[in-house]
Ligand SMILES: Nc1ncnc2c1ncn2[C@@H]1O[C@H](COP(=O)(O)OP(=O)(O)OP(=O)(O)O)[C@@H](O)[C@H]1O
């Protein structure tokens with residue numbers, strides 16, 4: 481029995497605070513920290529094909545998909561690691577490189593889709609371990625696969641998908657706005673910046689979404705990454721008593737609370753999000769005998 485095409489979805493993650501943990505072994509590398517696994521993510525379609533290809537789509541405000549790239553290193557690395565060839569399309573609404581964990585969602589979604597398509601029989605943990613290894617090796621992220629392998633507001637006390645991870649659900653809306661991307665790999669390769677992350681890393685573990693927002697903001701202030709644009713948005717949120725912080729790593733803001741959408745919309749296009757109740761899932765798998 482084989483499958484001709486499979487569609488999988490994986491949620492993204494907004495990191496609020498994090499601390500890189502890098503060792504020679506990618507399985508032991510990643511980050512500790514906390515974030516929000518979000519309702520928006522990446523839909524991946526995988527089809528058997530003798531020649532591998534990856535097309536990356538992003539939907540606009542009307543839901544219309546537009547092709548934004550005809551390659552993806554991380555997905556090609558995944559196909560190599562699994563030693564298969566396939567046509568892959570990924571589709572997301574949120575922007576790439578802006579702190580929404582779209583690379584991790586694409587990788588973990590593609591891992592699940594290929595696992596089903598080629599019937600490798602990997603369980604969820606094995607899929608997460610493989611995606612995490614590839615994400616860390618490429619430095620496209622550190623803790624996002626660990627986060628988005630499940631749902632909720634997530635605290636990662638130790639690194640990696642098998643680390644000590646706590647998840648809590650909260651049904652409140654989360655609003656986010658992006659000014660511009662930040663290149664994750666260039667921030668992570670700066671020793672001075674890593675020192676700042678270490679100094680800013682919280683000593684307390686947030687237990688609720690409200691505590692998370694406070695801790696994340698304190699961390700963001702300590703990173704030195706807040707730009708003038710982000711500062712202006714944060715000041716406006718502060719003036720209205722709206723819990724808000726900076727998206728890690730993207731030049732943008734996420735916020736909670738009744739008036740957050742109205743305040744953020746003064747600065748551009750606002751994404752209305754919620755916490756995802758779970759991690760990756762297969763949406764469609766077609767079987768042929
Ligand atoms: N939706 C996607 N589909 C396929 N490949 C992707 C996707 N998103 C990211 N990638 C690949 O991962 C690489 C690194 O992405 P990057 O880390 O900048 O994005 P991100 O994960 O959205 O950002 P962040 O780490 O700030 O959350 C990109 O150059 C691209 O090749």
Ligand SMILES: CC(C)(CO)[C@@H](O)C(=O)[O-]
Pocket residue numbers: 495497498510511513515579581620621622623624664728729
């Ligand atoms: C490094 C990072 C902030 C952005 O990709 C995220 O992967 C994380 O929380 O480790």
